[in-house]
Amino acid sequence: MAVTQDKAHRAWRAAERIKRLSDRLVGVGPIGLGLDGILAWVPIAGTVYSVGAGALLIAEGLRGGASVVTLARMGAYLAFDSATSTVPVAGWAVDTLFPGHLMAAKALQKDIEARHGPSALPESWDRKRRARAGRRGVKI
Secondary structure, eight states, X not given: OOOOXXXXXXXXXXXXXXXXXXXXXXXXXXXXXOHHHHHTTSTTHHHXXXXXXXXXXXXXXXXXXXXXXXXXXXXXXXXXXXXXXXXXXXXXXXXXXXXXXXXXHHXXXXXXXXXXXXXXXXXXXXHHHHHHHHHTTOOO
């Protein structure tokens, strides 16, 4: 079954949400921290979240019509990310610093853009732009 451009771009946006929630809730330069990194320090919860978010990304990859190579790359990133969260302390630290969901989501987004053209986020997702405009009294 052929994947429409609209379906593919919806998968792209879903991957963006998962990426931000898992690995970029708070970002300082190239370093980001999200629910995956925070929950890594909570036994069982970190693994459950990591596997669940990874499964959602793979499902979006299937919905978006990603290639087998992209799905395999995503699976490798997500398997490593989830496996590290099972090891106490040292693994949790690695899981906190390794942005597996972010890397998998970017791989999916690149694949979708190559097949269906660029996708754009709704303007309401651009927090920085809204914050700057709000300080200047500009309505968006």
